[in-house]
Amino acid sequence: MTKEYWTVSEVIEIFEISNTFLTILEEEEIICPSCREEDSERIYSCEDMEVLRIAKILTEEFDVNPPGVDIILHMRKQMIDMRKQFDDILLDLAAKLRNRL
Numbered sequence: 763m764t765k766e767y768w769t770v771s772e773v774i775e776i777f778e779i780s781n782t783f784l785t786i787l788e789e790e791e792i793i794c795p796s797c798r799e800e801d802s803e804r805i806y807s808c809e810d811m812e813v814l815r816i817a818k819i820l821t822e823e824f825d826v827n828p829p830g831v832d833i834i835l836h837m838r839k840q841m842i843d844m845r846k847q848f849d850d851i852l853l854d855l856a857a858k859l860r861n862r863l
Contacts, residue, residue: 766807766808767807768811769804769805770784770804778813779818783818784829787813790829790831790832792817793810794810817835820834
């Protein structure tokens, strides 16, 4: 069974990052953790974990600052969305070609 959410301490341990780095990403709205209702502890989803992984690589290996990370992640999302649209167009075109044959 795959885990759905991680706590702050788990995220810090998994990615070997500081709480400060995590806070900066939250302040820049690069990640937006959820809060548990019972104790209002911040928790991170699988999507948050992927964003954190990429943000860590960009900052540590490429020396990108948080606003740059935000721009790169936004462009990445746009590219993924465009790829999905392109795939849909190709599927539609293939279906039309099959119908003609």
